[in-house]
Amino acid sequence: MSKLAQTHPSEEVLEEYALGRLTGPKLEQFEEHLLVCAQCQDGLEETDRFIVGIKQAAGTAPRPERKRFGRFKLLSKPVWAGALAAAALAVVVWMPRQPAAGYDAEVSLQAMRGAEAVAPAVPAGKPFLLKADVKGLPPASEFRLEVADSGGAVVWRATVSPKDALISTVVARKxxxxxxxxxxxxxxxxxxxxxxxxxx
Amino acid sequence: MPTTENQGPADQSAHWEQLVEQIRVGDPAGMEALYRVFARGVRFYLCRQLGPQELDDKVHDTFLIVVQAIRRGELREPERLMGFVRTVVRRQVAAHIDQAVQSRRDRVDVESGIHIVDSRSNPEEVLVVKQRAEAVERALHCISGRDREILTRFYLLEQTQEEICHDMSLSETQFRLLKSRAKARFGELGKKKLVRSALTQFIVRAKAASAD
Structure with missing residues (x-):
C-alpha cells in the first residue's frame, strides 16, 4: 500500500486536490485515502470552503500583472462552433484577444438552437477567460462553475457572481x-x- | 473488524483480504464492514462531484456494484480494495454525467432549448451568502498588499508556486512562509468578520421579532 494512502496528506496536498491540480499516482493515492479517512474529508471540506470564500473575495480585487504571457496564434476573426454536451444547445464563441493579465484567450458560452455538434476549442496549457450567459435561468447571487475531464474528474471549479446576466471568470488551470x-x-x-x- | 487508519501496510492488506473473502462467500459481516469503512467516504466523494441530489441511491448503487464485482471474482487483488472502490466511484460519476447529458438531449425543447431547474434560494439564504461574501472581501482588504497578491495569484488566478515565485521574485521557502502567513491572517480576519456579520443578523432579527 502506498505511503500517501497510509498517512494523512499535508495541507498542501489537500489544496492541490481542491484546486484540481493533483494528477497521476498522487491523485490515486490521495483519493484512496480520502475514501477511508474522515479527518481528511473534513479537512478537504474546510479547504473547499476557504477557496470558495477567497475566490469570492479576490474576484473583485484588482488582478496582479503576470510577467510572462503565453503566446498562441491569433485568428483574424472570431470562430463560431457548436458544442457537445448540451450539444445542439450551446455554442462557444472563441474571441481571440491580445494577452492580458491572467489569460490568453476568451471563450463565451451561449445557449443557441440547432448548432452543429462540434466541440469548441481552447488552447491547451493556457489560461482563458470563460464567460457564460445565464439569461433564462432563475436569478441567483452566485453560480458554481466546474470543468470536468472526460473521466468525470473535476479539474477546476469556481464560484462566480453574475453581472447583467453574464458570468465571467479566468480559468487559470492549464x-x-x-x-x-x-x-x-x-x-x-x-x-x-x-x-x-x-x-x- | 479493526479500522484501517492505525494499521500498518501488512495489517491493512490482511484486513482487505479478509473483508473481500467475507463478501465473496456472502457473509453479512463482510458487507457491514465494507459499508462501515467506505460509506462516509463514498458519500463524500459523490456529493462533492455530483451534488446532494439522489445521493443515497448513488451510494447504494456503488456498494451494490462493488459487492457484485467481488462475488464475480473481478477483484483479483483483494489488497487493492481501496483502489477498486475508487475506480467504481469514479465510473459512477462519469456515468451520471453521461446520463445527465443524454437525458437533457432527449428532453430538449426546441423553443426553450435548455432544461432549467427552478430552485431559487430564499431571500434569507441570498442575504447570508451576500453578507458572507462581503465579510470575506473586507477581510481580504485588511491584509497587506503582498499577502493579498499571493492569495489572489494562488487561489483566484490559480498560478503555480513556480509562477508566483518567478513573478514576485520569491524563493520557494519565502513563498511557503508568506502564503501560510497570508492564509492564517486572512482566515482569522474572515472569521471575525463573519461572526460580526452573524451577530448583526441576529440582532436585526431579534429587533424585528420584538417589534411584532
Whole structure:
C-alpha cells in the first residue's frame, strides 16, 4: 500500500486536490485515502470552503500583472462552433484577444438552437477567460462553475457572481489536450447547464 | 473488524483480504464492514462531484456494484480494495454525467432549448451568502498588499508556486512562509468578520421579532 494512502496528506496536498491540480499516482493515492479517512474529508471540506470564500473575495480585487504571457496564434476573426454536451444547445464563441493579465484567450458560452455538434476549442496549457450567459435561468447571487475531464474528474471549479446576466471568470488551470465538460450549478447545487469544451 | 487508519501496510492488506473473502462467500459481516469503512467516504466523494441530489441511491448503487464485482471474482487483488472502490466511484460519476447529458438531449425543447431547474434560494439564504461574501472581501482588504497578491495569484488566478515565485521574485521557502502567513491572517480576519456579520443578523432579527 502506498505511503500517501497510509498517512494523512499535508495541507498542501489537500489544496492541490481542491484546486484540481493533483494528477497521476498522487491523485490515486490521495483519493484512496480520502475514501477511508474522515479527518481528511473534513479537512478537504474546510479547504473547499476557504477557496470558495477567497475566490469570492479576490474576484473583485484588482488582478496582479503576470510577467510572462503565453503566446498562441491569433485568428483574424472570431470562430463560431457548436458544442457537445448540451450539444445542439450551446455554442462557444472563441474571441481571440491580445494577452492580458491572467489569460490568453476568451471563450463565451451561449445557449443557441440547432448548432452543429462540434466541440469548441481552447488552447491547451493556457489560461482563458470563460464567460457564460445565464439569461433564462432563475436569478441567483452566485453560480458554481466546474470543468470536468472526460473521466468525470473535476479539474477546476469556481464560484462566480453574475453581472447583467453574464458570468465571467479566468480559468487559470492549464488544461491538457482533451475533451472537457463545463458545468454550471445554481446555489442549491443543481446542475442547470452543461457545455462541451475541447482543449488542443 | 479493526479500522484501517492505525494499521500498518501488512495489517491493512490482511484486513482487505479478509473483508473481500467475507463478501465473496456472502457473509453479512463482510458487507457491514465494507459499508462501515467506505460509506462516509463514498458519500463524500459523490456529493462533492455530483451534488446532494439522489445521493443515497448513488451510494447504494456503488456498494451494490462493488459487492457484485467481488462475488464475480473481478477483484483479483483483494489488497487493492481501496483502489477498486475508487475506480467504481469514479465510473459512477462519469456515468451520471453521461446520463445527465443524454437525458437533457432527449428532453430538449426546441423553443426553450435548455432544461432549467427552478430552485431559487430564499431571500434569507441570498442575504447570508451576500453578507458572507462581503465579510470575506473586507477581510481580504485588511491584509497587506503582498499577502493579498499571493492569495489572489494562488487561489483566484490559480498560478503555480513556480509562477508566483518567478513573478514576485520569491524563493520557494519565502513563498511557503508568506502564503501560510497570508492564509492564517486572512482566515482569522474572515472569521471575525463573519461572526460580526452573524451577530448583526441576529440582532436585526431579534429587533424585528420584538417589534411584532
Amino acid at each position: 488544461l491538457g489536450a482533451g475533451r472537457y465538460w463545463v458545468r454550471l450549478y445554481d446555489p442549491a447545487g443543481a446542475l442547470v447547464r452543461e457545455y462541451g469544451l475541447e482543449s488542443r
